Amino acid sequence: MLDIKNLHVAVGGKEILKGLTLSIAAGEVHAIMGPNGSGKSTLAYLLAGRTGYDITQGSVTYRGEDLNTLAPEERAAKGLFLAMQYPVEIPGVTTLTFLKTALNAQHRARGEKELDAMSVLKFVRKKAEALKVSEDMLKRALNVGFSGGEKKRLEILQMALFEPKLAVLDETDSGLDIDALKLVAEGVNALRSPSRAMLVITHYQRLLNYVVPDRIHVLAQGKIVAEGGKELAHELEAKGYEHIAGKAA
Amino acid sequence: MNAPVPNIFADAVDARSLPDWLSQRRADAVATLRTQGVPHRRIEEWKYSDLKTALEPANDSIAATAAWSIENVPTGVTLFDLADLSAAPEWVRAHFGKAAAAETVPAASLALAEGGFALHVARNAVVTEAVRVGLSANGHVRALVVLEDGAGLTLIEQQSAAGAFRNTGVEIVVGANARLTHVRLAQAAPNNVQIEDVAVRVARGGLYRAHLFTGGAELSRLTLRMTLKELGANAELSGVSVLGGSLHADVTTHVYHAAGETQSTQLFKHVAGGKSRAVYQGKITVAKGADKSDSRQTAKALLLGERAEADLKPELEIFADDVKCAHGAAVGDLDADSLFYLRARGIPEQEARNMLLRAFLREAVDDVADEAIRATLWQSVEDALPRAMVSAL
Amino acid sequence: MSSAARDTKKQVAELGEKYKYGFVTDIEMERAPKGLSEETVRYISAKKDEPDWMLQWRLGAFARWQQMREPTWARVHYQKIDYQNAYYYAAPKNTPKKQSLDEVDPKLLETYNKLGIPLHEQMALAGVAVDAVFDSVSVATTFKAKLNEAGVIFCPISEAIRDYPELVKKYLGTVVPVTDNFFATLNSAVFSDGTFVYVPKGVRCPMELSTYFRINASETGQFERTLIVADEGSYVSYLEGCTAPKRDENQLHAAVVELVALEGAEIKYSTVQNWYPGDENGLGGIYNFVTKRGDCRGDRSKISWTQVETGSAITWKYPSCILRGDDTVGEFFSIAIANNFQQADTGTKMIHLGKNTRSRIISKGISAGQANNTYRGLVSVHPKAANARNYTQCDSLLIGAKCGAHTVPYIEARNPSARIEHEATTSKIADDQLFYCLQRGIGQEEAVALIVNGFCKEVLQQLPMEFAVEAQKLVGISLEGSVG
Secondary structure, X not given: OEEEEEEXXXXXXXXXXXXXXXXXOOOOEEEEEOOXXXXXXXXXXXXXXXXXXXXXXXXXXXXXXXXXXXXXHHHHHOOEEEEOOOOOOEEEEEHHHHHHXXXXXXXXXXXXXXXXXXXXXXXXXXXXXXXXXOHHHHHOEEOOOOOHHHHHHHXXXXXXXXXXXXXXXXXXXXXXXXXXXXXXXXXXXXXXXXOOEEEEEEOOOOHHHHOOOOEEEEEEOOEEEEEEOOHHHHHHHHHOHHHHHHHHO | OOOOOOOHHHHHOOOOOOOHHHHHHHHHHHHHHHHHOOOOOOOHHHOOOOHHHHHOOOOHXXXXXXXXXXXXXXXXXXXXXXXXXXXXOHHHHHHOOOOOXXXXXXXXXXXXXXXXXXXXXXXXXXOOOOEEEXXXXXXXXXXXXXXXXXXXXXXXXXXXXXXXXXXXXXEEEEOOOXXXXXXXXXXXXXXXXXXXXXXXXXXXXXXXXXXXXXXXXXXXXXXXXXXXXXXXXXXXXXXXXXXXXXXXXXXXXXXXXXXXXXXXXXXXXXXXXXXXXXXXXXXXXXXXXXXXXXXXXXXXXXXOOOOOEEEEEEEEEEOOOOOEEEEEEEEEOOOHHHHHHHHHOOOOHHHHHHHHHHHHHHHHHHOOOOHHHHHHHXXXXXXXXXXXXXXXX | OHHHHHHHHHHHHHHHHHHHOOOOOOOOEEEOOOOOOHHHHHHHHHHOOOOHHHHHHHHHHHHHHHHOOOOOOOOOOOOOOOOOOOOOOEEEOOOXXXXXHHHOOHHHHHHHHHOOOOHHHHHHHHOEOHHHHOOOOOHHHHHHHHHHHHOOEEEEHHHHHHHOHHHHHHHOOOXXXXXXXXXXXXXXXXXXXXXXXXXXXXOXXXXXXXXXXXXXXOOOOOOEEEEEEEOOOOEEEEEEOOOOOEOOOOOEEOOEEEEEEOOOOEEEEEEEEEEOOOOOOOOOOEEEOOEEEEEEOOOOOEEEEEEEEEOOXXXXXXXXXXXXXXXXXXXXXXXXXXXXXXXXXXXXXXXXOOOOOEEEEEEEEEEEOOOEEEEEEEEEEOOXXXXXXXXXXXXXXXXXXXXXXXXXXXXXXXXXXXXXXXXXXXXXXXXHHHHHHHHOOOOHHHHHHHHHHHHHHHHHOOOOHHHHHHHHHHHHHHOOOOOO
């Protein structure tokens, strides 16, 4: 599904990722853990195609295609979804309108039939209930006045609506209390499937208690410095990043 | 005494026989024309709108009178045709032409127009049906709107895109606790010169609300001069300008807080594409002793074209200390984070830009309480957007 | 603090008294004949022993000036200046300077002490020859030695014209062209004093340069000309003015300050000025038509203007930055205080020409008594100036119900990628803020000074340390009697 080989990425002229290699197959859930400044969000933005993140070396292949040649909306239409750490507020654009526009844009790009307003509403309502996204939130401007938890739930709702092939979750747990975290984790787990891959980026091990990964990669100073199974998360929690990174050095 | 400044308006002044109550007012206006001349870009207030140059090709419209039409006169509203000034009722005699001599543009319409309309709403009459007035053809035209204490009215002013030159001079008197909602729609009129001066006086507890849509013209200038004369008088202004091609739109406002506990709010959004020019000059004056006044103003502009221009000048002139005044102005591009968010969810770039552009303008239209008016304003925006977006980025 | 401030005020008033009765000159002056003509220009040039190219430059300017018309200043009324009825050159004859502080009027010294002016500055102000006081290793000599070591040139402009003509020729008039405006043209013809600074490539000027350390420090001239050039990668911080009341028999000043920052260089220009406040009716304040402009000529260069001005002065032109190079930065930080009947008029222009340019404007205006404070600014982004960024914050603090504040910002954007943000607020000293201070034992005037300093903090932080301390005190003194 995703094949990253020796990836070097520079942001504003400064190299952040310094040779990252990683592979994820369909059906797998991988986690990337790392201290602040290690390049976690850089990887997330790079995969989604944000301007200002430049590949200086190496490659990223998504489902056989060179990701670098695709614009952000093209990546989305091809099933790549990024749940953002800080979802943006867009006053003047209602949530529902936004969802309909995005859904249909993706259908259009794939040559599929677009949905009418009624169908979208029905579709959205169905998925919204499980994530406790209220009708009111759907009518309000996108993310405006939403609490941290509400914003994250809306991100997961979108993931459920767009049915991506590769979902990248960038610190989805940041700023959430236990209850909100559980709800979000349930939503993520509900979307696990043999044809879908997930890349969960997190700083704390907490989320991984609920969204149990198949493999954990430790990112430090722009590179993967350690890898392991789910037990690695506990080891990190107990011993800290420096210890693990030190061990690898 | 300065020598008179030769100019196109002063030259067009003719002798007229007017009722006594009006002759002095007209004479004052003519005097203004002679001493001030036609504004040009070296006059600070007209820095971004060189009227003199735009009017240079002298033409017949300078002395003509433009046309006006009102479809409906609801109950509670009295309409008086200003063509026959000798029959003017008391409320016309009391107010008409009093605010004209201050500046050249209103002075010109008073001195040269031979017609116009006047509307009166009786004390405590709250009129629910809006009055729609259309202004068209070439020349000058006057208007007077008087709301007695406690009255209420919505006026929808539609400026026709046709007519090479039109100068509209409006005077509005809002009585104590009266409310006027003034909607002005001026669709794009390339090749034409459209100027308008609106002088408003608000009494105790009164409210003047204006919602503007400006599509621009070769030179388009709207001057809104509001005096919040007595305690608790308020003004609420919102407007959008959507320009493309070589259109120009100058919206200049001046709110004068003459008394305490007066409030004013302003929200203006401008979109300039192609090689158009959006201008906003918003001056707020708070007089000495106008304590507990509150004045807020926000003006934002978005440039869509490499050759478009936005000029913003929010001005504050404060002479009282126990007041709250704030203004903000910003020029920017569409927010990059928002753009990325939409694209990352599959919305193609152009469509994403369109969404954000509409979101930007929506804020200035959303606070219009009346749904029908909101829809009309928004329709004007939608109609004007394609031109603004031509050859945009 | 309060009583000291009261004393200071009294002394300043007394100085003013002396001033009113016709300045008692204890210094002999050498003057050019009255009036302004080609002869005057030649006289000045000759007195300064200038090379011919400089004389020609002046004459060219004078010829232009004769064709120009004085601009009318809308907001201010002043008596029409009779240019022929003034002296254009006055220099003290070789008067022996005082040998020690003992010879200076003790009252004057008291004033300086209360304002916290450092000893050596006091001496310079009082006309004491700095060298005479110290031993051979005088402060000034060490200072000059350090600068020489670094290769920094810091001298009067007349000296630079003689000793470094190539440098002067290369940069003079390139930021403020001779024909720029009426007063700049006049200045170009008759300037007689001023500072020249040149910082070589890669040099970080080892200390802050201040006018009073200028050797041969003379009275501030009527037509000062300053030129500061920071070569590639260099840094210099320059301080102008002082907190002692600036008194001068000349009512009209037309100075020109040009700053040139080459690639990667940075110039910091700070001004603390306490203008003569004028009489009780506010008349007699100084008209200061200064043209101050900085050219961020090279990429990645930076120019910052910081000013704290009190008293009554009406300025004609405003410190500006031309952001010519790519990735250049321009800053303007200002505190303007006007009390009693004073008028303050300040502002700035940020002209964005290059790519990725940034400018920041923080203006704090404080009005008290029946004073009026005006901020006038321009932020202009040219069509080719991609990715320009500006942030402007204009705050007005009104103390009392009889003063006024006027903010007039012009924003002109001609490039779609520009981001310009302007905010302005008006406030007063809240009763509860004052009460809180009083309740905690802080006296009324000190409380006002405290609150006002808080209001101005952002700008005060930009000043070099020594100036900042003086400026803070100045702020307190200027608002004497404004509350209660």
